Amino acid sequence: MPSLNDPAPSWTTTQWFNTAKPLTLEGLRGKAVALYAFQMLCPGCVSQALPQAQRLRETFPSEALEVVGLHSVFEHHQANSPATLEAFLHEYRIDFPVGIDAPGSEGPLPRTMFDYRMRGTPTLVLIDAEGRLRRQVFGHAPDLNVGAEITRILQSAPNQPTATPADDCAAGACSIPT
Amino acid sequence: MPSLNDPAPSWTTTQWFNTAKPLTLEGLRGKAVALYAFQMLCPGCVSQALPQAQRLRETFPSEALEVVGLHSVFEHHQANSPATLEAFLHEYRIDFPVGIDAPGSEGPLPRTMFDYRMRGTPTLVLIDAEGRLRRQVFGHAPDLNVGAEITRILQSAPNQPTATPADDCAAGACSIPT
C-alpha cells in the first residue's frame, strides 16, 4: 500500500450513488474520510464491513468524517453491473455515497484499488483532513480499533497507533487471486 | 398458499445451477424436498435462509431430503441476471441445486412464486415424498422447528405440527409490495 502519512492517491471512479455530485478526495479536504472498498458479492463485505460503515455514519458527525463506499470489482465483472449495485444499495438500505471504481487499463483490478495496492475486499482506508493516508486495513477491523483510529485522526494527532493492528482477513474476505 | 397435504404445485423454471439436469418436483418423488425461494439481494435470505439451507444439506442425508434453491425475483429484475446469480452462488459457496423461477405471464411475480401464493422471500416450502405440500413459511423459520418438521415428513407421519408455527417475518425478509 502507499506509505502511511503520505498523500493518499486520488480516486478514479465512473459513477456515484447517494450523492448529488461525484466525490473526489481533493473535494473532501478538511474532513476525515473512511473509505470502504467492497464488492457486493463478497460475503465479508456484506456481513461485516458495510454494517460497520453504517455504524460509523451514525457515530461520528458528517461534518467531521465522510463515510464513502467504493465498489472495487476485481472478479465477476459482468455480474456486478451498476444496475445490480443500485438495487443492492437499495435493498441493504445503504445511504452513504458509493462510487464505482474505474476499470483498470490492464488486468482485472480497478484503478483505485490498484493505485492503493489493495489486497482484496473489504479494505478500509482512513484518510485525514489534509488528505494523508493514515491507515489501510484488509479484512475485518474491530470496532474498538476503528473508533480509536478515527478519533486520533479527527484530533490531528500524529499517527501513533497504540491499538493492535487488525490486519488479518475476516472469514469471507475476498483476496485478489495471485 | 395451496392447501396443506394437497399436491404441491409444479415448478416452472428457466435455468438451473449446481445440477446436471433441471429438477422437477415430479422427478423428486420418493424424496422429501426443502425448497427455499430467495432473492440474492434480499438481506434476510442471505443472512438466514441460505445458511439454514446449507445446514440442512449437512444434517440430513441427500437420499432422503433434497435441498433446492429457487431464485424467485419479484423486484429489480434487471439487477438479478443469471450471470449475477451464478457469481453469487460461487462467492457464497452454495452448492445445492438452484433453479431460476420463470417470469410470470403478467405482473412482476415469477410463475412458481405465484402458483404457491408466496408472500415474499425468503419462503421455505416442505414437500413430502409423495409430493404433498406439508409446510410453507414466509420469513425466518427457527432451526428447531425445521428439524422437527422435516423429521416428521421423513417418517411419513401425518401432519400434526406440534411445534410453534414460525410464520412472522424475520428482519430483512422481503415482502411482495401490496
Place this chain on the structure above:
Amino acid sequence: MPSLNDPAPSWTTTQWFNTAKPLTLEGLRGKAVALYAFQMLCPGCVSQALPQAQRLRETFPSEALEVVGLHSVFEHHQANSPATLEAFLHEYRIDFPVGIDAPGSEGPLPRTMFDYRMRGTPTLVLIDAEGRLRRQVFGHAPDLNVGAEITRILQSAPNQPTATPADDCAAGACSIPT
C-alpha cells in the same frame, strides 16, 4: 455413557427449583425428556445450552416433552451453592424444573453425572417415553439435530440417527479434568 436404547439411569438429586415436587425419571414415564446437565459458571452452558433448553420449552408441547435442568457441579463446589443457583435461575429467567445433582460418594463428580458417564458440561441427554436413553451429547448440539432427534423420539421411531452427530465440544464447554 450408558448404552443407547437401554434404560436411562435414575437421577439422584438433593433439591429442586421451579417445580412443586421433585422430578424423577420414573415419574416422567410416558413423556420424552430432554435433560440438560450444566454448571452455572460454565460459559458454554450459559451462552448455548440453557438458551437452547428454553427454545425447546417453547417449541414442543410440555405434555409430550419435559425439559429438565440438572446442576451437575464437578468443580468449584463451594461457589455453586443452592442460594447462588436460585439467584442465577431468577436472573436468567429460567423457568423449567432444575434439580441439583447429588454429591458423589467419592471424588468431585456428582452422582447422576457419574452414573451417566458424562464427560463434562453442558451435556444433553434425550430419553424416550419408555425411559430409554436415546442420545447423549457433550458440548453444543445444533438446533436442527436436536429438533430432528426429539421428533424421532416423540414418534417412537426406532433410533436411526441420520443427522450428523454433534459430539465435539463447543468453545466454553467444561470438560472433566483427566
Place this chain on the structure above:
Amino acid sequence: MPSLNDPAPSWTTTQWFNTAKPLTLEGLRGKAVALYAFQMLCPGCVSQALPQAQRLRETFPSEALEVVGLHSVFEHHQANSPATLEAFLHEYRIDFPVGIDAPGSEGPLPRTMFDYRMRGTPTLVLIDAEGRLRRQVFGHAPDLNVGAEITRILQSAPNQPTATPADDCAAGACSIPT
C-alpha cells in the same frame, strides 16, 4: 451521576482479585481508567460488558489504560460470595483486576455504586489520567463509541463527545429496583 469533568469519587472496596495489591483511583493517577461495574449474575454484564472489557485490555496498552472490574452487588447478596466470584473469574478467564464494592452503610446498594449514583449494572465509567470523570454509561456502550472516547481521554483532549451517547440499556442490563 457525579458531574462530568469533576474528580471521580474514590472507590471503596473490600477485596481484590488478579492484582497483588488493592487498586485505588488515587494510585492510578497518570493512567486513564475504564471501570466496569458488574454483577456476575447479570446477563448483560456476562454477555456484553465483560467481553468488551477484555477487548479493551487487548486493544489499548496497559501503560496508558487500566481496565478494572468492580463487583457491585445490589441484589442476591448471599449468592454473590467472594468464593463464587473467584470461581466465576476463573471460568470466564477474566484476568484484569477486579475489586469487590464495599457494602453500603444502609440499603442494598454498595458504597462505590452509591457514590457514583449508578443506575444498575453494567455501568462503564471512564476516568482520565487526572482522575476526572469523563463518561458514565449504564447498559451497553457500542465499541465504536468506547474506542473513540478512550482515545479522546488518552490524548487529554477536552471532553467534547461527538459520538452518539450510548445511554440506554442493553437487554439483560440490571436496573436498581425503584
